Amino acid sequence: MIILSKLADYGVIVATHMAAERDRQANAAAIAAATRLPQATVAKVLKALAHKGLVTATRGATGGYRLARAAGAISLAEVVAAIDGDIGLTQCSVHAAGCARTNYCPTRPHWAVVNRAVGEALSAVSLDDMRASQAFAAYPPATAAPPQPEPPRYSA
Amino acid sequence: MIILSKLADYGVIVATHMAAERDRQANAAAIAAATRLPQATVAKVLKALAHKGLVTATRGATGGYRLARAAGAISLAEVVAAIDGDIGLTQCSVHAAGCARTNYCPTRPHWAVVNRAVGEALSAVSLDDMRASQAFAAYPPATAAPPQPEPPRYSA
């Protein structure tokens, strides 16, 4: 299962890229080129980030985007939530009102714990952390991963 | 954003229900009635759980399912992985080989940390934990499904 949508993933890539040059302003096209992502899609992602106030936008000629805060003060949770919406494991975590089971579902109360754990995991990592470099070289090359033994692996 | 698919959510509900009566064997229809989930879908979920060895199936007349292990020894991570597949935040976490960005993507190495945190959050909760406690008293009788002209929508 994939947890993040592609767009949210792009969001993180874009935001991380911006964190690398926080004080410089860049327009959508430049960011798309730098990250090698489709330009129109990057523009869409940036709009979402701007909407949530994670980046500030300047319109008009010579306009562009820059991070609204220090890279260390923006967490993955915020970036992801800006694009994919608030984080919840189950439907009822996000739209409790819409669940007909709410009244008798015995599992519901327990999701909150896991929910919080996931949220904290995403909140604990800032753009600065994502940007930090060293692991780049150390990370294994992209060769196909060997078949893994059972049960759940959280690949990577 | 919703992290679990509906099917995975159902899986947890079904597994939790089975944990409540671990030694009793029940067939798919009975479990569907007790959990008020669509029967054919519950059957599908149970097959997936059986495939991963989380429940054991007995075929034939008087057949059915039961948990393969103690409820305390089955984690949410396993149930979810049985249905939604292995857990990964991003595409590249699950299918690293398929990502053209792999070679230069600077964010990739950092997902592993978050990935593991999410996995651990799901691994830390057992079916016993989900079942534990209060909310259960309110749960309607398990075996005799109350007359239901129309199945309720739990699309949430």
Add this chain to the structure above:
DNA sequence: CATATAGAGGACCAATCTAGTACCAATTGG
């Protein structure tokens, strides 16, 4: 042995969601 029951394993479909694009309005610098 015959029959009814129940899971195994797919095939299939409709509905929804997603990624990506396109378009036009608003804003700003030159």
Add this chain to the structure above:
DNA sequence: CCAATTGGTACTAGATTGGTCCTCTATATG
């Protein structure tokens, strides 16, 4: 004014998902 750039929305093709159904195999029982 003109060009560049974001804001916002609408749209489409394709993928994904939830849900159903059908056929095959295994088992209990009379």
